[in-house]
Amino acid sequence: MLQKHFQMLARYNTLANHRIYDTCTLLSDVELKRVRPAFFKSIHGTLNHIMVGDRIWLSRFTGQETPFIKLDTILYEDFAELSAARTLEDRRIENFAANLTEEFIKGTLKYVNNQGKLYEDPIELLITHFFNHQTHHRGQIHDMLTQTEIAPPVLDMHRIINP
Incomplete structure (x- = not known):
């Protein structure tokens, strides 16, 4: 049942990012x-941070080598390139969620954080954190948008998933 829940969160993530x-x-x-x-100092910096976090967590979840990267790294200076990369990353996230198994979700994951500390946490908790992290920082961007001439978009899950 958690697979469906995480698939819904992945879909919401894509639509909210869009x-x-x-x-x-x-x-x-x-x-x-x-x-x-x-x-993260700016809308652009926060958008990049979300991408950094997504890439770190997906590499951990998929057993790939986790790149050491500072959390405030600007991966893409150009917004159009960042936007294109976001589209690809959201597809990766939806594909990851589509292929989750109950066995994987019920497991634990050992990983080293950016400060070099070793952790072992339940994967169910980590995937939940993964999606919560994105939502948290999108909320910060939403707030920063209120500081501009442009109205922020509606990001309520029930208005995006079931418009």
């Missing part, structure tokens, strides 16, 4: 990169 990116295309590069009172 709305955020569509809205951000209405902003100038200066406005996207304007320093604001936010942890």
Whole structure:
């Protein structure tokens, strides 16, 4: 049953990202990169951070080597390139969710965080964190959009999944 739940969260993630990116295309590069009172300093920085987190967690979940990358790394300076990469990453996330098994979800995962500390956590919790992390930072972007001339999009799950 959790597979279906995580598949719904993956779909929501894709649709919410689509709305955020569509809205951000209405902003100038200066406005996207304007320093604001936010942890990752700007809309552009926060969008990049979400991508960094997604790539780290997907590599852990899929048993690939996890790249060491600072959490505030700007992977893409160009917004159009970032947007194209986001589309591909969201497909990867939906594909990951589509192929989840109950056995995998009920397991644990050993990983080393960015500070070099070893953890072992339930995968069910980590996948939940993975989607919560995206939602948390999209909320920050939503707030930063209220500081611009552009209205932020509706991101309520029940309005996106079941419009």
